Amino acid sequence: MDVRNCRQCGRLFNYIGGSYRNLCPNCIEALEDKFGEVKQYIEEHRTASIGQVSEECDVSVKQIEQWIREERLTFADDSPIGIACEACGATIKSGRFCENCKNSLASQLGSVYKKESTPTANKNFKDSARMRFLDK
Ligand SMILES: [Zn+2]
Ligand SMILES: [Zn+2]
Structure with a gap:
């Protein structure tokens, strides 16, 4: 059995793997709720910056970037949001390169x-x- 401390709330939980490493089921659920909120916010505010989304939805910029890398969040062409290509640093809207x-x-x-x-x-x-x- 792989028991870990949740990175978010510090509680012990049985680690079962998955894309959210070191988070307990409760925190994963809360994060998924957040994801829905962020997604909706972006749909309603298509030109919001990543800092704005982070502030309005109370989610870390890092978390938003992770969702972008996982291609779970997509943005309109006129959105200022972008992340750096992992190879050359060019601004991209989703994925890694x-x-x-x-x-x-x-x-x-x-x-x-x-x-x-x-x-x-x-x-x-x-x-x-x-x-x-x-x-x-
Ligand atoms: Zn937790
Ligand atoms: Zn590139």
Whole structure:
């Protein structure tokens, strides 16, 4: 059994995992209520800044940023709210990386994949596949 102290209220609770680390079920429930409040506030105040949301809803800026990273909160194009891309620091509206970094990360992953399957292996595979087809 994994018993921990709740980071928020200090009570002991049985840790069961999940996206809210080190929070007891009570505090998670309170935080989910807060999330609903923040979401509604943002819908009603589309151009509110992150500081304003934090103050009006009594939620830490850090918590709001976490929700943005988890892509649970989305913002209108004219909203001033943004967080920094984790790779280049560009302002983004949700997630962890900007479009540019997402694309270059994707092509990096692509080249790793290419390195793993060499062109010769690829050709052999294609040939044997064709042969199998002709055998039929
Ligand atoms: Zn708690
Ligand atoms: Zn970036």
